[in-house]
Amino acid sequence: MTIAILGTLDSKGHEHAFVADLIQKKGHEIILIDLGTGSDPKITPDVTRFEVADAIGLNLQALIDKQDRGACVVAMSKAAPVFLAKLAQDGKIDGVISLGGGGGTALGTAAMRALPIGFPKLMVSTLASGNTAHYVGTKDITMMPSIVDVAGINRISKTIFTRAAGAICGMVEAQITEGDDKPLIVASMFGNTTDCINIASKVLEDAGYEVLIFHATGTGGKTMESLIESGMVAGVLDLTTTEWADELLGATLSAGPERMDAMAKAQVPSVIAPGCLDMANYGERETLPAEHEDRTIYVHNPQVTLLRTNTEECVQLGKILAEKANSNPAPTAILIPRKAISIISAEGQPFHDPEADHALFDAIHANAQCEVVDFEEEINSEIFAQAAAHKLLELIQSQQSEPHT
Numbered sequence: 492m493t494i495a496i497l498g499t500l501d502s503k504g505h506e507h508a509f510v511a512d513l514i515q516k517k518g519h520e521i522i523l524i525d526l527g528t529g530s531d532p533k534i535t536p537d538v539t540r541f542e543v544a545d546a547i548g549l550n551l552q553a554l555i556d557k558q559d560r561g562a563c564v565v566a567m568s569k570a571a572p573v574f575l576a577k578l579a580q581d582g583k584i585d586g587v588i589s590l591g592g593g594g595g596t597a598l599g600t601a602a603m604r605a606l607p608i609g610f611p612k613l614m615v616s617t618l619a620s621g622n623t624a625h626y627v628g629t630k631d632i633t634m635m636p637s638i639v640d641v642a643g644i645n646r647i648s649k650t651i652f653t654r655a656a657g658a659i660c661g662m663v664e665a666q667i668t669e670g671d672d673k674p675l676i677v678a679s680m681f682g683n684t685t686d687c688i689n690i691a692s693k694v695l696e697d698a699g700y701e702v703l704i705f706h707a708t709g710t711g712g713k714t715m716e717s718l719i720e721s722g723m724v725a726g727v728l729d730l731t732t733t734e735w736a737d738e739l740l741g742a743t744l745s746a747g748p749e750r751m752d753a754m755a756k757a758q759v760p761s762v763i764a765p766g767c768l769d770m771a772n773y774g775e776r777e778t779l780p781a782e783h784e785d786r787t788i789y790v791h792n793p794q795v796t797l798l799r800t801n802t803e804e805c806v807q808l809g810k811i812l813a814e815k816a817n818s819n820p821a822p823t824a825i826l827i828p829r830k831a832i833s834i835i836s837a838e839g840q841p842f843h844d845p846e847a848d849h850a851l852f853d854a855i856h857a858n859a860q861c862e863v864v865d866f867e868e869e870i871n872s873e874i875f876a877q878a879a880a881h882k883l884l885e886l887i888q889s890q891q892s893e894p895h896t
Contacts, residue, residue, distance in 0.1 A: 492663045495578060495587040497524035497571065497602060499595050503641050504533030506590050506652065513656035514588075519663070522584060526571055526598045528555055528563035538574075543567065546574040564594050571598055572605030579606050586611035586663040588655065590641045593618065600626040607721060611662035615655045617641065624710070629717035633658070673701040674725035676883065677715050681707050683833035683870075684731045684766045690876035691728060698884055700725065707731040707767070712746030719753035726760050726887045730826075730870070730879060733767030735811055736800050742771040751815035758821040760886035762879050765827065765851055766870055768808050769836040769844070770797040789841045797835075799842045802850045809854025817860045822886035824862040826879050827852050831869035 494514050498507045500523070511521045525536035526543060528551065544551035547570045554563050578584045587606065589599030596616040603612040604627075612632045616623075619634040627634065635655055639647045676695050680688040692702040705715035712734045718724060729751065738745040754761045770789075773779050773796045779788065787799035800808065816823050829852060831837035836848065856863055864882070868875040 492585040493520040493522060493583060494659055494663060495522045495524055495575065495584040496589070497526055497575065497587065497599060498589045498591055499527035499529070499598065500525040500532035500534055500536055501527030501529040502533075503590055503595060505644065506641050506648070508534045509644055509649075510588060510590065510652050510656045513653060514660060517656070517660045519660060522578070524571075524574075526567050526595075526602075528560065528567060540567070543574045544570050546570050546577065560594075564598060568598055568601040571602035575602040576605040579610060586613075586659050588613045588615070588659040590615045590637065590652070590655075592616070592641055595641065596626060600628075600632055603632045604628045604630045606630065608718065609667075611659060613655060613659045613662065615641070615651065629710070629714040633662075673699055675703060675718075675723055676700045676726040676728055677703050677705060677718060677724050678728040679707045679712065679715060679731040679766070680704050681731045681733055681767045681833075683770075683835065686871040687730060687766070687876040687879070688728070690873055691730070691880040694877055694880035695726075695728070695884070698880075702728075707733050707744070707746075709734060709737070709744040709746050712750050716746070716750060716753040719759055720756050722757055724757065724759055726762075726883050727754050728762055728879060728883055729754070730762070730764040731766040732763065732812060733770060733772075735808055736768050736771045736804070739804060739807060739811075740771040740798065740800070742773055742798070744772040751812075752818070754821065754823070755815075755819040758819070760822045760883065760890050761816070761819055761824075762883040762886065763812060763816055763823065763825045764870065764879065765808070765812060765825075765832050765855065767833045768805065768812075768851060769800055769833050769842045769847070771800060772797060787842065787844070789835060797842070799844060800847060801844075802847045805847045805851035806854045809851045810858045813855050813858035813860075817858075819861075822889050824864060824882050824886060825855055825859055826875070826882060827855065827863065827865045828868050828870040828872070828875045829865055830867060831871075833870065837869055 496511050523536045524538040525532045525540045596618050599614050615635045615637050617637050619636040623634050678688050695702050705711040734746040776796050779796050789797040791797050835842040866875050
């Protein structure tokens with residue numbers, strides 16, 4: 492096995508060399524990759540910083556001559572992912588490890604995020620005990636706290652680096668059990684759509700698929716999108732599109748404007764529903780913006796306050812949903828549960844608002860170019876859930892039956 496060891500070898504060369512030696516003693520090959528942009532590297536790399544920069548046609552020396560460290564780090568954070576991904580794609584590396592402080596962590600994790608899910612990646616960082624969301628992104632990067640600064644080999648760092656070297660060796664040595672892997676379907680779920688997804692998943696599993704469920708909390712939606720875009724997914728059951736309500740209102744669980752773009756990029760058959768578009772999520776009650784105080788509000792728990800989307804917002808959401816569906820060249824359908832798009836939008840519940848719901852449904856119909864099917868059902872009804880699952884199976888089959896040109 493070959494393990495890439497990448498880092499800023501001008502400032503942390505000896506630390507990376509220490510880890511490289513341990514990995515080699517375990518019987519693995521190594522490739523030392525320099526991402527430094529300051530003084531000359533303290534050890535001789537297998538891949539120079541200039542070779543990394545060449546991956547995107549970057550004139551690194553010109554940037555170094557300007558002595559703008561920030562610009563150099565930004566530039567290398569664009570080049571390193573391209574270079575490392577090519578090594579992995581060509582089968583030249585089986586895992587990657589990096590050590591760093593602020594700049595080194597930004598560089599190392601930027602490169603690691605370009606690697607597929609399941610590829611061993613370990614970042615030993617001074618920042619690993621804080622909020623690492625922007626370093627990890629939607630990938631399975633293992634963050635290991637360095638405890639002390641990555642600045643020399645001492646009693647503490649020696650222990651941490653030794654464990655880290657053992658960890659990355661163990662990761663690349665671990666064998667994934669091979670079996671009759673079932674095709675994957677991804678599904679989006681919220682507490683308010685749990686019954687729907689559980690029922691639909693059973694139908695899909697009985698049909699021979701493995702269903703991966705993602706919680707529509709911003710990070711969950713981003714992770715689901717990443718997996719769809721990877722090409723590993725046979726179908727998308729996106730019945731909980733609530734993250735778009737948070738994106739539109741600037742609430743806490745947005746998955747960004749790219750949410751629902753991956754199905755089109757990967758051309759994956761998809762079934763979509765306006766699940767939980769009646770709500771935008773905020774934190775504690777006192778965090779709700781003052782301009783929403785006269786709106787319909789529901790305190791879900793002490794940490795979560797829900798805001799009911801109004802008619803105007805529902806028109807925008809319906810249009811967004813339709814346009815995202817229209818962009819997918821693969822078979823796609825939108826299913827509408829007209830009686831309730833969440834538990835609390837049903838008749839007698841706090842978010843019941845027929846005017847807003849009808850505005851949402853009308854906007855979908857007015858803008859959608861794909862198939863749209865209405866059901867006089869609540870989203871968690873067995874009829875709707877089973878229909879959504881069977882519709883996705885139908886769309887997958889129709890794509891498989893299309894003649895290839």
